[in-house]
Amino acid sequence: MKNKFSILLPLFLSCALMKWDKSTAQTVDSSAYKQYTFIKKEINRIENDSTSMLSFYEKLYLLEQKKIARVNIAHIGDSHIQADHLSGAMRQKLQLRFGNAGRGLVFPYRSAKSNEPTSYKTTTNVLWNYKRNVFYDKPLPIGISGFTIETNDSLAEINLMVKDQPKLGYSFTKFTLFHEKGLNNFDISICDESNCERGLFKPNDKATNQFVSELKFDKPMRQIYLRNKRSDTISSKATRIYGMLLENDSSGILYNMIGVNGAEYRHYLMSKYFTQQLSYLNSDLLIISLGTNEAFSRGFDKDSFYRSIDSLVTTVKSSNPNAVILITTPPDSYRKTRNGRVKNPDMKMARETVVDYCLKHNVAYWDLYEVMGGFGSMGKWYAMKLTAKDRVHFTGKGYQIQGDLFYTALMSGYEKYKKFKK
Numbered sequence: 001m002k003n004k005f006s007i008l009l010p011l012f013l014s015c016a017l018m019k020w021d022k023s024t025a026q027t028v029d030s031s032a033y034k035q036y037t038f039i040k041k042e043i044n045r046i047e048n049d050s051t052s053m054l055s056f057y058e059k060l061y062l063l064e065q066k067k068i069a070r071v072n073i074a075h076i077g078d079s080h081i082q083a084d085h086l087s088g089a090m091r092q093k094l095q096l097r098f099g100n101a102g103r104g105l106v107f108p109y110r111s112a113k114s115n116e117p118t119s120y121k122t123t124t125n126v127l128w129n130y131k132r133n134v135f136y137d138k139p140l141p142i143g144i145s146g147f148t149i150e151t152n153d154s155l156a157e158i159n160l161m162v163k164d165q166p167k168l169g170y171s172f173t174k175f176t177l178f179h180e181k182g183l184n185n186f187d188i189s190i191c192d193e194s195n196c197e198r199g200l201f202k203p204n205d206k207a208t209n210q211f212v213s214e215l216k217f218d219k220p221m222r223q224i225y226l227r228n229k230r231s232d233t234i235s236s237k238a239t240r241i242y243g244m245l246l247e248n249d250s251s252g253i254l255y256n257m258i259g260v261n262g263a264e265y266r267h268y269l270m271s272k273y274f275t276q277q278l279s280y281l282n283s284d285l286l287i288i289s290l291g292t293n294e295a296f297s298r299g300f301d302k303d304s305f306y307r308s309i310d311s312l313v314t315t316v317k318s319s320n321p322n323a324v325i326l327i328t329t330p331p332d333s334y335r336k337t338r339n340g341r342v343k344n345p346d347m348k349m350a351r352e353t354v355v356d357y358c359l360k361h362n363v364a365y366w367d368l369y370e371v372m373g374g375f376g377s378m379g380k381w382y383a384m385k386l387t388a389k390d391r392v393h394f395t396g397k398g399y400q401i402q403g404d405l406f407y408t409a410l411m412s413g414y415e416k417y418k419k420f421k422k
Contacts, residue, residue, distance in 0.1 A: 033401065038373035038380040044405050045366075046326065047355075049413040052364040056285045056324040057417035063098055069251040070101055074258060074281050074323075076268065076316075077289035080331070081259030082109070084117035085396055086289070088165075089403020091255035095168055097411075099252020103170040105281070106244050107145040108158050114147070114261065119170060120162045120246075126153045132260050133267040133274075142271035143211065143242030144178050144278055146260035150240040154186065154230045161223040162246065171220035172246040177201060177213045178277055180240035187229040188239060190215055196227065211242065211277055220248065242277060256281055264293045265308035269315060279319040286316055286323045291330035291350045292392065298335075300346035302353050309357045328406070329354045329369040332378040334391035341391055343376050366409055368402065 033039055046053060062068045073094070075087045091104070108122035109115060112130035116122065128149040131140040140148045162170040175190065185203035189196045201213035228239055247254060258278075260267065268274055268290075290312075294305050313325055329351040335344040351369040358365040373380055381387045386398035394402070 033404075036384060036386075036401070038377050039401075039405070040371050040373060041405075043367070044371050044409050044412075046364055046409050046413045047367060048358060048362060048364045052362055053324055053326070053413060054417065055322075057414050059284050060098065060414055061418060061421065063251070063253075066251070070254060071098065071252075071285075072254050072256070072281055072283045073285045073287065074105075074256040074278065074283040075287040075289065076258045077287075078259060078263040078293055079261040079393065080292065080399075081257060081289055082117075082261050083115060083399075084119065084257050084259070085394070085399030086402050086406065087255065087257040087259070088117065088119065089400050090407055091253070091257075092165060092168060093403070093407040094253045094255060099250055100168050100170075100248070101250055101252040101254040102172055102174075102247035103162055104246065104254050105145065105256035105258065106160070106246060107147050108149065108160070108241070108244075109147065111149045111158065112147050117257070118163065119165055120160065122161075123159045124157060126151055126156045128156070132262075133271045134260065134262045134264075136267060136270040140240070141273055143273040144258065144280070145243035146258055146263060146268065146271060146274070148240060148242055150180075150238055151228075152238045154228050154237070156228045156239060158226045158241075159223070160226070160244065170246065171222045171248065173217050173220055173249050174245075174247040175199075175215045175217070175221070175224065176245035176247070176280075177226070178211050178242035178244070178280075179203065179213065180238075180242075181210060181213070184237055186237045186239045188213075189225075189227045189229050191225040191227055192221065193223065196225075198224070200229070209280065211273065212280060242273065245281075256283075262293055263290065265290050265305070265312045269308070269311055275315050275319045278316060283320050283323040285326060286320060287326045287328065288312070288316075289328040289330075291354060292333060292347070295330065295344065295346040295350040296333070296335065296392070298346070300349060302349055305350060305353050306357055309354065310361075313357075313361070313363065324364065326364045326366065327354055327358055328366045331368050331372055331394075331402075332375060334378055336390070343379070345375070348375050366406060368406075371405055371409075372402075 059071050063071050081087050106120055110122050111124045111128045128151045130149045131138050133142045133146045142148050181203035188201040190199035192198055199215035333344050333347050334341040378391050382391050387394045
């Protein structure tokens with residue numbers, strides 16, 4: 001049965017479209033960035049939001065009015081996202097304003113020999129087979145995190161410990177494991193420091209979800225252990241993990257980060273179980289931050305890139321029909337040549353392709369490329385020590401500035417929406 005919100009929202013949106021005037025758009029000029037004169041704060045806004053972001057803004061409003069308990073966001077990207085600097089800044093700011101519903105999706109990147117965000121730590125006692133989605137020709141299917149790990153070791157264990165962030169605690173009362181479930185998979189014990197009877201995931205039980213096992217705790221947890229449970233037929237068994245979801249009992253924002261070093265749009269399309277498992281997150285907003293790797297090397301194909309954008313947006317939208325799509329343009333960057341690092345004109349073309357796609361398909365976008373200063377601006381960011389030496393990635397401070405700008409743009413659109421509700 002439809003609730004009152006689902007019945008009235010289409011009518012409200014159609015009315016709002018008629019009176020939403022772009023000339024009323026407001027941007028916030030932070031005095032903290034006055035030294036960075038190359039940042040174009042005057043154009044820092046979400047484009048196309050007056051027609052494509054209204055349902056998400058309405059959910060934020062209902063959350064703020066305590067009429068709903070949760071708003072779910074998933075941020076998909078490449079190495080700019082895997083370290084969780086930009087997405088972490090967004091998570092912190094949104095949760096401080098709207099409430100903290102948990103750390104969200106995590107992955108034991110260390111077990112896959114990769115870098116891990118600082119808001120949690122994982123360790124293991126064995127070597128795992130691993131794969132990230134950029135290596136699409138290697139075995140192991142890819143799921144929700146863009147990474148997969150697998151082991152046949154019956155003694156395998158993963159220790160997961162969350163770390164609090166400024167003004168935010170990330171202890172969790174619900175743990176969800178995305179993993180392979182079948183007769184050839186180990187049962188997995190969920191333990192804490194005192195006992196191993198917190199829970200048991202039996203992979204051959206597919207009653208709820210093909211890839212998902214859930215466990216509710218009677219108290220907030222900060223650290224748990226996942227341990228393979230030995231059986232009489234251990235030689236034929238394996239444990240395959242796609243991701244983990246950490247939630248609490250509070251209302252607010254659940255901001256899930258999905259990042260893979262080196263990833264392109266096409267790599268997520270080639271990930272066998274990605275869109276299927278992504279639907280479990282029930283996202284209200286899907287943010288896509290890709291494009292850097294497509295334009296990094298020479299030979300950038302604008303038409304192929306456009307088709308990849310369309311394919312991924314169409315695919316994730318089909319499995320997440322209630323989600324709003326928001327795309328960010330890739331940032332400016334340099335390219336390494338025999339003569340040193342030079343400005344990359346293909347990144348400008350990648351930005352133009354994203355904007356062209358969003359305008360033609362009425363998709364919301366945040367133009368990071370132009371907001372940061374446009375073509376060649378990466379050199380200015382580098383001079384201010386806001387980027388790494390490669391002038392492709394940013395320092396922690398550089399990503400923090402991006403997070404501030406992105407949050408300001410999103411909240412400017414939201415505040416404008418609230419004004420028209422009155």
